[in-house]
Amino acid sequence: MIKLFYSGTYHVRHELINKENVTEMLKDDLRSKIVGNVEDTIYASDGVVLKNNKNVMYIGGFYYEKEHKGKTTCESVVYEELKQIDKCDLVVANLTKYSAIATVTEILYAAFKHKKIVIFCDPHITSYQVEGEYWFPILSSKELNKNIEVKFVEDEEDIIKYIHNLKEVIV
Numbered sequence: 001m002i003k004l005f006y007s008g009t010y011h012v013r014h015e016l017i018n019k020e021n022v023t024e025m026l027k028d029d030l031r032s033k034i035v036g037n038v039e040d041t042i043y044a045s046d047g048v049v050l051k052n053n054k055n056v057m058y059i060g061g062f063y064y065e066k067e068h069k070g071k072t073t074c075e076s077v078v079y080e081e082l083k084q085i086d087k088c089d090l091v092v093a094n095l096t097k098y099s100a101i102a103t104v105t106e107i108l109y110a111a112f113k114h115k116k117i118v119i120f121c122d123p124h125i126t127s128y129q130v131e132g133e134y135w136f137p138i139l140s141s142k143e144l145n146k147n148i149e150v151k152f153v154e155d156e157e158d159i160i161k162y163i164h165n166l167k168e169v170i171v
Contacts, residue, residue, distance in 0.1 A: 008094025060084030111141035
C-alpha cells in the first residue's frame with residue numbers, strides 16, 4: 001500500500017474556517033476529492049484508504065493536526081507534518097496556486113529525506129525563468145534528490161486522476 005502525503009494550499013483562507021464551519025468550507029478542497037470525503041481530511045489520523053484507489057493510504061496533511069503539550073499550534077503542525085513525510089512513500093505537491101510557502105518547505109524537507117516526490121505546476125505560474133514562480137525551490141530540491149518528477153497541468157483534476165490511478169511508487 002502506498003502511503004501518500006499531499007501538500008498544497010487550501011482553497012479557503014484559514015481565518016475563514018472554524019470548528020463550526022470546517023466541513024462546509026473544506027468540502028471542495030482537493031484533499032477531500034483525493035480521499036473521497038471531507039471528514040477524513042479534517043482531523044489528524046493514522047491514515048485512511050482512498051475511496052477511489054485501495055492501493056493508496058492518505059497519511060497527511062490534515063487541517064487540524066494533533067496538538068502537543070509544550071508546543072504552540074504552529075509548532076505542532078510542523079512537527080506532525082514532518083513526521084507524516086518521514087512515514088510516507090510518496091509526496092504529491094500541488095504548486096498550481098501562488099503563495100504555497102508551506103508546500104515549498106515540505107518539498108525541500110522531503111527532498112532532503114530522499115522521498116519520491118511528484119510536483120504539479122501550472123505552466124502559467126511556474127517556468128524555469130527567473131521571473132517564474134517556484135523554479136528555485138524545485139531546482140534546489142532536484143539537486144538534493146534525483147527522485148523528483150515535475151508535471152505541468154492546466155487543471156487540478158489531473159492531480160486527482162494521477163493519485164486515483166497509482167498502483168505503485170517507482171523509486
